[in-house]
Amino acid sequence: MSAPARAWSMAAAAAAPLLRVLLHRRVAAGKEVANRLPERRGIDPTPRPEGRLLWLHAASIGEALSVLPVLQAMPADIFTLFTTGTMTSARLLAQRIPAEGLEARVMHRFVPLDVPAWVARFLDYWRPDLAAFVESEIWPNTLAACRERQIPTVLLNARMSVRSAARWCHVPGFAAELIGGFAWIAAQSQADARRLASLGGRHVEALGNLKFAATDLPADPAELARLATLLGDRPRWLAASTHPGDEEVVAAVHQRLAQTHPGLLTAIVPRHPERGAAIAGALGDAPRRALGQDPGDGLWIADTLGEVGLLYRLFPIVFMGKSFAAGGGQNPLEPARLCCAIATGPDTANFADAVAALRTAGGLAEVADAAALAVWVEAMLRDPAARRAMGEAARAAAGAQAQLPALIAAKLVELIERGQRR
Numbered sequence: 001m002s003a004p005a006r007a008w009s010m011a012a013a014a015a016a017p018l019l020r021v022l023l024h025r026r027v028a029a030g031k032e033v034a035n036r037l038p039e040r041r042g043i044d045p046t047p048r049p050e051g052r053l054l055w056l057h058a059a060s061i062g063e064a065l066s067v068l069p070v071l072q073a074m075p076a077d078i079f080t081l082f083t084t085g086t087m088t089s090a091r092l093l094a095q096r097i098p099a100e101g102l103e104a105r106v107m108h109r110f111v112p113l114d115v116p117a118w119v120a121r122f123l124d125y126w127r128p129d130l131a132a133f134v135e136s137e138i139w140p141n142t143l144a145a146c147r148e149r150q151i152p153t154v155l156l157n158a159r160m161s162v163r164s165a166a167r168w169c170h171v172p173g174f175a176a177e178l179i180g181g182f183a184w185i186a187a188q189s190q191a192d193a194r195r196l197a198s199l200g201g202r203h204v205e206a207l208g209n210l211k212f213a214a215t216d217l218p219a220d221p222a223e224l225a226r227l228a229t230l231l232g233d234r235p236r237w238l239a240a241s242t243h244p245g246d247e248e249v250v251a252a253v254h255q256r257l258a259q260t261h262p263g264l265l266t267a268i269v270p271r272h273p274e275r276g277a278a279i280a281g282a283l284g285d286a287p288r289r290a291l292g293q294d295p296g297d298g299l300w301i302a303d304t305l306g307e308v309g310l311l312y313r314l315f316p317i318v319f320m321g322k323s324f325a326a327g328g329g330q331n332p333l334e335p336a337r338l339c340c341a342i343a344t345g346p347d348t349a350n351f352a353d354a355v356a357a358l359r360t361a362g363g364l365a366e367v368a369d370a371a372a373l374a375v376w377v378e379a380m381l382r383d384p385a386a387r388r389a390m391g392e393a394a395r396a397a398a399g400a401q402a403q404l405p406a407l408i409a410a411k412l413v414e415l416i417e418r419g420q421r422r
Helices: 003-028 034-041 061-066 068-073 087-099 116-126 140-148 162-168 172-179 190-198 221-231 246-258 273-282 308-314 333-337 349-361 370-382 384-398 404-421
Strands: 053-057 079-084 106-110 130-134 153-158 184-187 204-206 236-242 265-270 298-301 317-320 341-344 364-366
Touching: 003 034, 003 116, 003 140, 003 172, 034 106, 034 116, 061 068, 061 079, 061 087, 061 130, 068 404, 079 087, 087 106, 116 140, 130 404, 140 153, 140 172, 153 190, 153 404, 162 172, 162 190, 184 190, 184 404, 190 204, 221 308, 236 246, 236 308, 236 370, 246 265, 246 273, 246 298, 246 370, 265 273, 265 308, 273 298, 308 333, 317 370, 333 349, 333 384, 341 370, 341 384, 349 364, 349 384, 364 384, 370 384
Parallel strands: 053 079, 053 130, 079 106, 130 153, 153 184, 184 204, 236 265, 236 317, 265 298, 317 341, 341 364
Antiparallel strands: none
Protein backbone atom coordinates (compact mmCIF):
# COMPACT_ATOMS: atom_id res chain seq x y z
CA MET A 1 0.00 0.00 0.00
CA SER A 2 1.37 3.41 -0.99
CA ALA A 3 1.99 6.15 1.56
CA PRO A 4 -1.01 8.23 0.38
CA ALA A 5 -3.24 5.13 0.62
CA ARG A 6 -2.05 4.46 4.18
CA ALA A 7 -2.61 8.10 5.10
CA TRP A 8 -6.14 8.02 3.68
CA SER A 9 -6.94 4.81 5.54
CA MET A 10 -5.65 6.16 8.85
CA ALA A 11 -7.45 9.48 8.41
CA ALA A 12 -10.76 7.77 7.58
CA ALA A 13 -10.47 5.44 10.58
CA ALA A 14 -9.67 8.35 12.89
CA ALA A 15 -12.60 10.33 11.49
CA ALA A 16 -15.15 7.56 12.13
CA PRO A 17 -16.51 9.09 15.39
CA LEU A 18 -16.94 12.45 13.72
CA LEU A 19 -18.59 10.83 10.72
CA ARG A 20 -21.15 9.22 13.03
CA VAL A 21 -22.01 12.68 14.35
CA LEU A 22 -22.15 14.04 10.81
CA LEU A 23 -24.55 11.29 9.74
CA HIS A 24 -26.93 12.13 12.58
CA ARG A 25 -26.76 15.80 11.67
CA ARG A 26 -27.61 14.85 8.10
CA VAL A 27 -30.67 13.01 9.39
CA ALA A 28 -31.77 16.19 11.15
CA ALA A 29 -31.20 18.13 7.93
CA GLY A 30 -33.30 15.67 5.92
CA LYS A 31 -30.31 14.29 3.99
CA GLU A 32 -30.27 10.76 5.46
CA VAL A 33 -32.96 8.22 6.36
CA ALA A 34 -32.90 7.69 10.13
CA ASN A 35 -33.91 4.02 10.18
CA ARG A 36 -31.41 3.20 7.42
CA LEU A 37 -28.46 5.02 8.96
CA PRO A 38 -26.72 1.74 9.93
CA GLU A 39 -26.30 0.97 6.21
CA ARG A 40 -23.87 3.89 6.02
CA ARG A 41 -21.70 1.95 8.50
CA GLY A 42 -22.00 -1.36 6.67
CA ILE A 43 -24.69 -2.77 8.97
CA ASP A 44 -27.70 -4.42 7.35
CA PRO A 45 -29.86 -7.29 8.65
CA THR A 46 -31.35 -8.01 5.22
CA PRO A 47 -30.55 -11.63 4.24
CA ARG A 48 -28.04 -12.02 1.44
CA PRO A 49 -29.63 -13.74 -1.57
CA GLU A 50 -28.18 -17.11 -2.54
CA GLY A 51 -25.99 -17.42 -5.59
CA ARG A 52 -23.97 -14.94 -7.59
CA LEU A 53 -24.12 -11.30 -6.53
CA LEU A 54 -23.04 -8.15 -8.32
CA TRP A 55 -22.43 -5.04 -6.24
CA LEU A 56 -23.14 -1.97 -8.35
CA HIS A 57 -22.52 1.51 -6.95
CA ALA A 58 -23.57 4.85 -8.45
CA ALA A 59 -23.23 8.18 -6.67
CA SER A 60 -26.59 9.77 -7.40
CA ILE A 61 -29.58 10.03 -9.73
CA GLY A 62 -27.98 10.52 -13.13
CA GLU A 63 -25.41 7.79 -12.68
CA ALA A 64 -27.97 5.39 -11.21
CA LEU A 65 -30.42 5.83 -14.07
CA SER A 66 -27.69 5.39 -16.67
CA VAL A 67 -26.97 1.81 -15.58
CA LEU A 68 -30.57 0.57 -15.36
CA PRO A 69 -30.42 -0.71 -18.97
CA VAL A 70 -27.33 -2.74 -18.01
CA LEU A 71 -29.31 -4.39 -15.22
CA GLN A 72 -32.09 -5.13 -17.68
CA ALA A 73 -29.56 -6.99 -19.80
CA MET A 74 -28.08 -9.01 -16.94
CA PRO A 75 -29.05 -12.70 -16.51
CA ALA A 76 -31.88 -13.33 -14.08
CA ASP A 77 -29.73 -15.61 -11.90
CA ILE A 78 -27.29 -12.82 -10.97
CA PHE A 79 -28.62 -10.70 -8.11
CA THR A 80 -27.59 -7.02 -7.97
CA LEU A 81 -27.03 -5.07 -4.78
CA PHE A 82 -27.42 -1.50 -6.02
CA THR A 83 -26.00 1.20 -3.74
CA THR A 84 -26.17 4.97 -3.96
CA GLY A 85 -25.35 7.78 -1.56
CA THR A 86 -28.32 10.16 -1.68
CA MET A 87 -31.91 10.11 -0.48
CA THR A 88 -33.14 11.44 -3.81
CA SER A 89 -31.58 8.56 -5.72
CA ALA A 90 -33.00 6.07 -3.21
CA ARG A 91 -36.51 7.45 -3.63
CA LEU A 92 -36.25 7.42 -7.39
CA LEU A 93 -34.90 3.86 -7.52
CA ALA A 94 -37.73 2.76 -5.24
CA GLN A 95 -39.98 3.78 -8.14
CA ARG A 96 -37.84 2.73 -11.09
CA ILE A 97 -36.71 -0.73 -9.99
CA PRO A 98 -40.31 -2.07 -9.85
CA ALA A 99 -41.26 -0.09 -12.95
CA GLU A 100 -38.47 -1.83 -14.86
CA GLY A 101 -39.56 -5.25 -13.56
CA LEU A 102 -36.31 -5.69 -11.64
CA GLU A 103 -37.56 -5.99 -8.06
CA ALA A 104 -36.92 -9.76 -7.92
CA ARG A 105 -33.22 -9.41 -8.74
CA VAL A 106 -32.18 -5.86 -7.78
CA MET A 107 -32.17 -4.35 -4.28
CA HIS A 108 -31.18 -0.83 -3.28
CA ARG A 109 -29.08 -0.04 -0.22
CA PHE A 110 -27.13 3.01 0.90
CA VAL A 111 -23.39 2.72 0.37
CA PRO A 112 -21.16 2.63 3.46
CA LEU A 113 -18.83 5.57 3.92
CA ASP A 114 -15.19 4.92 2.99
CA VAL A 115 -14.12 3.95 6.52
CA PRO A 116 -12.04 0.73 6.61
CA ALA A 117 -14.07 -1.05 9.31
CA TRP A 118 -17.41 -0.05 7.78
CA VAL A 119 -16.44 -1.15 4.28
CA ALA A 120 -15.00 -4.42 5.61
CA ARG A 121 -18.24 -5.18 7.44
CA PHE A 122 -20.25 -4.45 4.29
CA LEU A 123 -18.10 -6.67 2.05
CA ASP A 124 -17.87 -9.54 4.52
CA TYR A 125 -21.64 -9.61 4.85
CA TRP A 126 -22.66 -9.29 1.19
CA ARG A 127 -19.69 -11.18 -0.35
CA PRO A 128 -20.08 -9.80 -3.89
CA ASP A 129 -18.60 -11.73 -6.80
CA LEU A 130 -17.85 -8.46 -8.61
CA ALA A 131 -17.92 -4.78 -7.62
CA ALA A 132 -18.82 -2.24 -10.31
CA PHE A 133 -18.50 1.51 -9.78
CA VAL A 134 -20.03 4.13 -12.07
CA GLU A 135 -18.25 7.11 -13.65
CA SER A 136 -15.73 8.48 -11.13
CA GLU A 137 -16.46 6.64 -7.89
CA ILE A 138 -12.89 5.86 -6.84
CA TRP A 139 -12.75 5.31 -3.06
CA PRO A 140 -9.35 4.16 -1.77
CA ASN A 141 -10.43 2.14 1.29
CA THR A 142 -13.28 0.46 -0.57
CA LEU A 143 -11.02 -0.56 -3.45
CA ALA A 144 -8.33 -1.77 -1.05
CA ALA A 145 -10.86 -3.87 0.85
CA CYS A 146 -12.08 -5.43 -2.40
CA ARG A 147 -8.51 -6.20 -3.39
CA GLU A 148 -7.79 -7.87 -0.03
CA ARG A 149 -10.81 -10.14 -0.54
CA GLN A 150 -9.97 -10.83 -4.20
CA ILE A 151 -13.21 -9.23 -5.33
CA PRO A 152 -12.64 -7.97 -8.90
CA THR A 153 -13.57 -4.32 -9.48
CA VAL A 154 -14.64 -2.50 -12.63
CA LEU A 155 -15.32 1.13 -13.49
CA LEU A 156 -18.33 1.67 -15.77
CA ASN A 157 -19.09 4.69 -17.94
CA ALA A 158 -15.83 6.05 -16.60
CA ARG A 159 -14.89 9.66 -17.06
CA MET A 160 -11.70 11.51 -16.21
CA SER A 161 -11.67 15.24 -16.91
CA VAL A 162 -8.51 17.15 -17.73
CA ARG A 163 -8.72 18.89 -14.35
CA SER A 164 -9.15 15.63 -12.41
CA ALA A 165 -6.32 13.97 -14.32
CA ALA A 166 -4.02 16.89 -13.49
CA ARG A 167 -4.84 16.48 -9.77
CA TRP A 168 -4.15 12.75 -9.89
CA CYS A 169 -0.79 13.45 -11.57
CA HIS A 170 0.40 15.00 -8.29
CA VAL A 171 0.19 11.51 -6.71
CA PRO A 172 1.12 9.19 -9.60
CA GLY A 173 1.83 6.15 -7.44
CA PHE A 174 -1.46 6.48 -5.62
CA ALA A 175 -3.30 6.93 -8.94
CA ALA A 176 -1.67 3.85 -10.43
CA GLU A 177 -2.48 1.83 -7.32
CA LEU A 178 -6.17 2.73 -7.48
CA ILE A 179 -6.89 3.02 -11.20
CA GLY A 180 -4.55 0.19 -12.11
CA GLY A 181 -6.41 -2.12 -9.75
CA PHE A 182 -9.58 -2.23 -11.85
CA ALA A 183 -10.02 -5.45 -13.76
CA TRP A 184 -11.78 -3.50 -16.52
CA ILE A 185 -12.61 0.13 -17.25
CA ALA A 186 -15.32 1.06 -19.75
CA ALA A 187 -14.64 4.71 -20.59
CA GLN A 188 -17.15 7.18 -21.99
CA SER A 189 -14.83 8.49 -24.71
CA GLN A 190 -11.41 8.04 -26.27
CA ALA A 191 -10.18 11.10 -24.38
CA ASP A 192 -11.35 9.66 -21.06
CA ALA A 193 -9.73 6.34 -21.95
CA ARG A 194 -6.38 7.98 -22.74
CA ARG A 195 -6.36 9.92 -19.48
CA LEU A 196 -7.29 6.84 -17.43
CA ALA A 197 -4.61 4.75 -19.15
CA SER A 198 -2.01 7.47 -18.56
CA LEU A 199 -2.81 7.29 -14.83
CA GLY A 200 -2.24 3.53 -14.68
CA GLY A 201 -5.44 1.98 -16.03
CA ARG A 202 -4.53 -1.42 -17.46
CA HIS A 203 -7.67 -2.69 -19.18
CA VAL A 204 -9.37 0.39 -20.58
CA GLU A 205 -11.87 0.42 -23.45
CA ALA A 206 -13.67 3.43 -24.93
CA LEU A 207 -17.12 1.94 -25.47
CA GLY A 208 -19.25 5.08 -25.36
CA ASN A 209 -21.54 6.85 -22.92
CA LEU A 210 -24.26 4.81 -21.23
CA LYS A 211 -26.37 7.94 -20.97
CA PHE A 212 -26.85 7.63 -24.74
CA ALA A 213 -28.29 4.15 -24.21
CA ALA A 214 -30.89 4.76 -21.52
CA THR A 215 -34.51 3.91 -22.17
CA ASP A 216 -37.25 6.52 -22.33
CA LEU A 217 -38.24 7.86 -18.94
CA PRO A 218 -41.59 6.44 -17.78
CA ALA A 219 -44.87 8.33 -17.39
CA ASP A 220 -48.20 7.43 -15.85
CA PRO A 221 -50.56 7.03 -18.87
CA ALA A 222 -53.68 8.19 -17.03
CA GLU A 223 -52.02 11.31 -15.65
CA LEU A 224 -50.45 12.04 -19.03
CA ALA A 225 -53.86 11.91 -20.69
CA ARG A 226 -55.44 14.06 -17.98
CA LEU A 227 -52.82 16.79 -18.15
CA ALA A 228 -52.68 16.72 -21.96
CA THR A 229 -56.42 17.40 -22.00
CA LEU A 230 -56.05 20.14 -19.40
CA LEU A 231 -53.24 21.88 -21.29
CA GLY A 232 -54.78 21.55 -24.74
CA ASP A 233 -52.94 23.69 -27.28
CA ARG A 234 -51.78 26.25 -24.72
CA PRO A 235 -48.30 27.68 -25.55
CA ARG A 236 -45.82 26.22 -23.10
CA TRP A 237 -42.19 25.47 -22.34
CA LEU A 238 -40.24 23.94 -19.48
CA ALA A 239 -37.05 24.66 -17.54
CA ALA A 240 -35.60 21.36 -16.33
CA SER A 241 -33.23 20.53 -13.47
CA THR A 242 -33.01 24.12 -12.30
CA HIS A 243 -30.64 25.31 -9.59
CA PRO A 244 -30.50 28.55 -7.57
CA GLY A 245 -30.19 31.44 -9.99
CA ASP A 246 -31.93 29.63 -12.85
CA GLU A 247 -35.46 30.35 -11.68
CA GLU A 248 -35.01 34.12 -11.80
CA VAL A 249 -33.78 33.86 -15.40
CA VAL A 250 -36.70 31.63 -16.37
CA ALA A 251 -39.22 33.95 -14.72
CA ALA A 252 -37.79 36.93 -16.61
CA VAL A 253 -38.04 35.06 -19.91
CA HIS A 254 -41.61 34.08 -19.10
CA GLN A 255 -42.58 37.66 -18.32
CA ARG A 256 -41.13 38.85 -21.61
CA LEU A 257 -42.79 36.14 -23.74
CA ALA A 258 -46.18 36.29 -22.00
CA GLN A 259 -46.71 39.71 -23.60
CA THR A 260 -46.85 38.17 -27.07
CA HIS A 261 -48.13 34.69 -26.18
CA PRO A 262 -51.33 35.01 -24.13
CA GLY A 263 -51.89 32.06 -21.83
CA LEU A 264 -48.21 31.07 -21.85
CA LEU A 265 -47.37 28.35 -19.34
CA THR A 266 -43.81 28.03 -18.05
CA ALA A 267 -43.01 24.97 -15.95
CA ILE A 268 -40.02 24.95 -13.60
CA VAL A 269 -38.65 21.56 -12.54
CA PRO A 270 -36.11 22.04 -9.73
CA ARG A 271 -33.27 19.54 -9.62
CA HIS A 272 -33.94 19.19 -5.90
CA PRO A 273 -37.72 19.03 -5.36
CA GLU A 274 -37.42 20.12 -1.73
CA ARG A 275 -36.69 23.64 -3.05
CA GLY A 276 -40.20 23.83 -4.49
CA ALA A 277 -41.79 25.82 -1.68
CA ALA A 278 -39.01 28.43 -1.66
CA ILE A 279 -39.13 28.81 -5.45
CA ALA A 280 -42.90 29.18 -5.46
CA GLY A 281 -42.73 31.80 -2.71
CA ALA A 282 -40.09 33.80 -4.55
CA LEU A 283 -42.19 33.74 -7.73
CA GLY A 284 -45.47 35.08 -6.36
CA ASP A 285 -46.83 31.88 -4.82
CA ALA A 286 -46.83 29.98 -8.11
CA PRO A 287 -48.85 26.73 -8.01
CA ARG A 288 -46.92 23.59 -7.06
CA ARG A 289 -47.45 20.07 -8.33
CA ALA A 290 -46.23 18.69 -4.99
CA LEU A 291 -49.35 20.23 -3.44
CA GLY A 292 -51.61 18.74 -6.11
CA GLN A 293 -52.06 22.12 -7.82
CA ASP A 294 -52.61 21.97 -11.56
CA PRO A 295 -51.05 24.53 -13.90
CA GLY A 296 -52.91 27.60 -15.01
CA ASP A 297 -51.51 30.46 -17.04
CA GLY A 298 -48.14 31.68 -15.84
CA LEU A 299 -45.53 29.80 -13.83
CA TRP A 300 -45.96 26.27 -12.47
CA ILE A 301 -43.49 24.59 -10.10
CA ALA A 302 -43.28 20.87 -10.92
CA ASP A 303 -41.56 19.86 -7.69
CA THR A 304 -42.26 16.13 -7.57
CA LEU A 305 -39.79 13.27 -7.91
CA GLY A 306 -39.68 10.80 -10.79
CA GLU A 307 -42.07 12.66 -13.09
CA VAL A 308 -39.79 14.28 -15.65
CA GLY A 309 -40.80 11.61 -18.17
CA LEU A 310 -44.37 12.84 -17.82
CA LEU A 311 -43.34 16.47 -18.12
CA TYR A 312 -41.10 16.02 -21.17
CA ARG A 313 -44.02 14.39 -22.97
CA LEU A 314 -46.21 17.41 -22.19
CA PHE A 315 -43.67 20.19 -22.82
CA PRO A 316 -41.86 19.85 -26.16
CA ILE A 317 -39.66 22.93 -25.58
CA VAL A 318 -37.05 22.40 -22.87
CA PHE A 319 -34.29 24.50 -21.34
CA MET A 320 -31.73 22.58 -19.28
CA GLY A 321 -30.78 24.30 -16.03
CA LYS A 322 -27.44 24.63 -14.26
CA SER A 323 -25.95 25.98 -17.46
CA PHE A 324 -25.86 29.69 -16.60
CA ALA A 325 -24.79 30.87 -13.14
CA ALA A 326 -24.72 27.49 -11.37
CA GLY A 327 -22.60 25.98 -14.16
CA GLY A 328 -21.77 22.47 -15.35
CA GLY A 329 -25.07 21.61 -17.02
CA GLN A 330 -27.54 18.75 -16.63
CA ASN A 331 -28.21 15.69 -18.78
CA PRO A 332 -29.94 16.76 -22.05
CA LEU A 333 -30.35 13.18 -23.29
CA GLU A 334 -33.49 12.49 -21.24
CA PRO A 335 -35.61 15.12 -23.03
CA ALA A 336 -33.85 14.31 -26.31
CA ARG A 337 -35.12 10.72 -26.21
CA LEU A 338 -38.66 12.10 -25.86
CA CYS A 339 -38.33 14.28 -28.97
CA CYS A 340 -38.00 17.64 -27.21
CA ALA A 341 -36.34 20.69 -28.73
CA ILE A 342 -33.59 21.57 -26.24
CA ALA A 343 -31.54 24.62 -25.27
CA THR A 344 -28.76 25.01 -22.74
CA GLY A 345 -26.73 27.88 -21.43
CA PRO A 346 -22.99 28.18 -22.18
CA ASP A 347 -21.62 26.18 -19.22
CA THR A 348 -22.22 22.45 -19.85
CA ALA A 349 -18.82 20.99 -19.01
CA ASN A 350 -20.30 18.05 -17.07
CA PHE A 351 -22.17 16.85 -20.17
CA ALA A 352 -19.86 18.11 -22.91
CA ASP A 353 -20.03 14.96 -25.06
CA ALA A 354 -23.82 14.73 -24.95
CA VAL A 355 -24.22 18.44 -25.69
CA ALA A 356 -21.77 18.24 -28.60
CA ALA A 357 -23.51 15.21 -30.11
CA LEU A 358 -26.96 16.80 -29.90
CA ARG A 359 -25.71 20.15 -31.19
CA THR A 360 -23.98 18.51 -34.16
CA ALA A 361 -27.17 16.63 -35.01
CA GLY A 362 -29.21 19.84 -34.90
CA GLY A 363 -31.10 18.76 -31.79
CA LEU A 364 -29.80 21.35 -29.32
CA ALA A 365 -29.16 25.09 -29.22
CA GLU A 366 -26.70 26.87 -26.95
CA VAL A 367 -27.86 30.29 -25.74
CA ALA A 368 -25.54 32.85 -24.21
CA ASP A 369 -27.88 34.56 -21.76
CA ALA A 370 -31.49 35.20 -20.78
CA ALA A 371 -32.13 37.40 -23.81
CA ALA A 372 -30.91 34.69 -26.18
CA LEU A 373 -33.00 32.09 -24.34
CA ALA A 374 -36.09 34.25 -24.84
CA VAL A 375 -35.35 34.56 -28.57
CA TRP A 376 -34.97 30.77 -28.88
CA VAL A 377 -38.16 29.94 -26.95
CA GLU A 378 -40.01 32.52 -29.03
CA ALA A 379 -38.80 30.87 -32.24
CA MET A 380 -39.86 27.42 -31.05
CA LEU A 381 -43.30 28.67 -30.02
CA ARG A 382 -43.86 30.37 -33.37
CA ASP A 383 -42.56 27.56 -35.61
CA PRO A 384 -43.93 24.12 -34.61
CA ALA A 385 -42.38 22.50 -37.70
CA ALA A 386 -38.89 23.69 -36.73
CA ARG A 387 -39.53 22.56 -33.16
CA ARG A 388 -40.54 19.08 -34.32
CA ALA A 389 -37.53 18.80 -36.63
CA MET A 390 -35.21 19.75 -33.79
CA GLY A 391 -36.85 17.21 -31.48
CA GLU A 392 -36.58 14.43 -34.05
CA ALA A 393 -32.89 15.20 -34.58
CA ALA A 394 -32.36 15.11 -30.82
CA ARG A 395 -34.09 11.75 -30.48
CA ALA A 396 -32.04 10.20 -33.28
CA ALA A 397 -28.75 11.40 -31.76
CA ALA A 398 -29.72 10.28 -28.26
CA GLY A 399 -30.22 6.68 -29.40
CA ALA A 400 -26.72 6.25 -30.82
CA GLN A 401 -25.50 3.74 -28.19
CA ALA A 402 -28.47 1.38 -28.06
CA GLN A 403 -26.34 -1.81 -27.96
CA LEU A 404 -23.96 -0.63 -25.22
CA PRO A 405 -25.85 -1.97 -22.15
CA ALA A 406 -25.87 -5.51 -23.55
CA LEU A 407 -22.13 -5.32 -24.30
CA ILE A 408 -21.36 -4.16 -20.77
CA ALA A 409 -23.66 -6.75 -19.18
CA ALA A 410 -21.92 -9.52 -21.14
CA LYS A 411 -18.52 -8.33 -19.90
CA LEU A 412 -19.73 -8.23 -16.28
CA VAL A 413 -21.00 -11.80 -16.57
CA GLU A 414 -17.67 -12.86 -18.08
CA LEU A 415 -15.74 -11.32 -15.18
CA ILE A 416 -18.03 -12.95 -12.60
CA GLU A 417 -17.60 -16.35 -14.23
CA ARG A 418 -13.85 -15.87 -14.54
CA GLY A 419 -13.67 -15.09 -10.83
CA GLN A 420 -15.63 -18.22 -9.96
CA ARG A 421 -13.19 -20.37 -11.94
CA ARG A 422 -10.18 -19.08 -9.97
